[in-house]
Amino acid sequence: MFLSKLFLPILKEVPSEAKIKSHQLMLRTGMIKQSSTGIYSWLPIGFKIMKKIEQIVREEQNKIGAQELLMPTIQSAEIWKESGRYDDYGEEMLRIKDRQNKEMLYGPTNEELITEIFRSSIKSYKSLPQLLYHIQWKFRDELRPRFGIMRCKEFYMKDAYSFDLNDLEAKKSYNKMFFAYLKTFKRLGLTAIPMAADTGPIGGDLSHEFIILADTGESKIYSDKRIFDIDISSYTNQDNSINELRKQYDNFYAVTDEKFNKESFEKKVNKENQIITKGIEVGHIFYFGDKYSKPLKCSVDLQGGKKVDVKMGSYGIGVSRLVGAIIESKFNNNIMKWPHSVSPFDIALIANIKKNDNQTYTKAKKIYDYLIKNNIDVVFDDTEENLSSKFKKFDLLGIPFQIILGSKSTEDKFEFKEIDGETKLLSLEEIKNHLNKIK
Numbered sequence: 001m002f003l004s005k006l007f008l009p010i011l012k013e014v015p016s017e018a019k020i021k022s023h024q025l026m027l028r029t030g031m032i033k034q035s036s037t038g039i040y041s042w043l044p045i046g047f048k049i050m051k052k053i054e055q056i057v058r059e060e061q062n063k064i065g066a067q068e069l070l071m072p073t074i075q076s077a078e079i080w081k082e083s084g085r086y087d088d089y090g091e092e093m094l095r096i097k098d099r100q101n102k103e104m105l106y107g108p109t110n111e112e113l114i115t116e117i118f119r120s121s122i123k124s125y126k127s128l129p130q131l132l133y134h135i136q137w138k139f140r141d142e143l144r145p146r147f148g149i150m151r152c153k154e155f156y157m158k159d160a161y162s163f164d165l166n167d168l169e170a171k172k173s174y175n176k177m178f179f180a181y182l183k184t185f186k187r188l189g190l191t192a193i194p195m196a197a198d199t200g201p202i203g204g205d206l207s208h209e210f211i212i213l214a215d216t217g218e219s220k221i222y223s224d225k226r227i228f229d230i231d232i233s234s235y236t237n238q239d240n241s242i243n244e245l246r247k248q249y250d251n252f253y254a255v256t257d258e259k260f261n262k263e264s265f266e267k268k269v270n271k272e273n274q275i276i277t278k279g280i281e282v283g284h285i286f287y288f289g290d291k292y293s294k295p296l297k298c299s300v301d302l303q304g305g306k307k308v309d310v311k312m313g314s315y316g317i318g319v320s321r322l323v324g325a326i327i328e329s330k331f332n333n334n335i336m337k338w339p340h341s342v343s344p345f346d347i348a349l350i351a352n353i354k355k356n357d358n359q360t361y362t363k364a365k366k367i368y369d370y371l372i373k374n375n376i377d378v379v380f381d382d383t384e385e386n387l388s389s390k391f392k393k394f395d396l397l398g399i400p401f402q403i404i405l406g407s408k409s410t411e412d413k414f415e416f417k418e419i420d421g422e423t424k425l426l427s428l429e430e431i432k433n434h435l436n437k438i439k
C-alpha cells in the first residue's frame, strides 16, 4: 500500500473529548470516527486491526472444537419473555417494533437465541457436548458510554455457548474456554489474568473476568502478583492438562471488586505479593447450569427416555474493546507498537523523497516490489513530507518495523529499525527472514 493512497485521516491535535490514550490515538490516527454518542464507524486502519484480532480469536475457538455460526443482530422479544429477561434487562436493551407492531430488540447478548436454536435441533444426549460461537455486533444502551470504543453502545463481541449433559461435563467445557482465552490473549501480546467475578445480568454462580492491568481500566482488582508468572506454554487442550492449569490459577488469590473479601485476601496473600490496582475486562466467562434451559424448555432425551435440561455456559470476548486495550498496554512515551500479530502492516518503508528526486523513489519502489512479491504487507510512505514528520507519524501508527532509506543505507543494505529499539543494517533477504521468523 502506498501511503499517499491510504485513507488515513490523521488529526494534528489531540481531540479534547478523548480522556484516555487509546481513545486519543484511535481518533488521531483515523482508526475510528464517532457517528453518534457511543456509536463509531471503523475506518480502514482500525478495521484492519480489529479483523486481525477477530481472526486470532476465531482460530483459538476452533482449536478447542467450538463451531462458528452467525446469529442476527435483531432478535424477537418473545424468547426473552420466555426466559424472563425481557423486563429484567431494563433500559440497556434497545427495543424496537417492526411494521406489524411486533416487538423486536437489538441483541445485547445471545443466551436466549442460541438456546432456541439448540432446543429446536438437538434432541438426544448423544449429540452432546456442543460448543457454538459467533462474532457479531451487539448493542447496549449504556448509561455512560465513555473512553471511545472501550465502553460504547455498539460493539463487536465473540460470544460462545456450551451445552452439556451434567455439571461435570459442563465444567470441562468451561475449562476449555478458560484455556482458549489464555492462549488468545497471549497471541495478542497481552497478559490477561482470570479473576473470579460476579455474574450480573447473565446469571450463574461461576464466573471469571479476564483482565489486563491498566490505570484507565474500569475494574478494580485484588490479586497475588505471582499469578502473572504462570507460564501457559507447556499446556495442551487435553482435559488433564487444562485441569492442571486451572489448579495453577486457583492457587492464587485474584478477584474483582465485587468478590473482594479483605480478610481472606490478607490471609492468603503476603503483603509483598499483594496487588490492588485497576484493569480492563477483555473477556468474561460464565457457568449458569439450567438458568436458560429450564424456562426455555431446552432438554435432551436420556437413554431410558427421561428428559434432562442441558447445562449451559456462555463466554464473551470484547473484540472491538481489545483494539483499545492493546493500545492502553502498548502505547508508551508517545510511541505505539502493535504486536506483530495484529499490526495494520508488517513493515513501514520510509524514504526521504524530495520533489524531482527520482532516484530515491525508484530505489524505494524496488524495495517495495520485493517485499510485496514476498508476501510482506508493507506501507510505503511515498509522500514528500520531511523525514522528521514522517517519523512522528509512524510513532503513532505503531507498525513495529521500519525500513528507512536514509543516509546510512548502502547499495544493498538498509536501515532496519524496530520502532522502539535499535537500528541494524540488513539486506532485503535478511529483513524478509527476520519478519518470517516472527510471523
Ligand code: 5CA
Residues within 6 Å of the ligand: 108, 109, 110, 111, 140, 142, 149, 150, 151, 152, 153, 155, 157, 158, 159, 160, 202, 281, 282, 283, 284, 285, 286, 314, 315, 316, 317, 318, 319, 321
Ligand atoms: N453473554 C455473556 C458472555 S457471551 C456476555 O455478554 N458477557 S459480557 O457482558 O461480560 O460481555 C463480554 C465482553 O464484551 C466483555 O468482557 C467486554 O470485553 C465486552 N463488552 C461488554 N460491554 C461492552 C461495551 N459497552 N463496550 C465495549 N465492549 C463491551
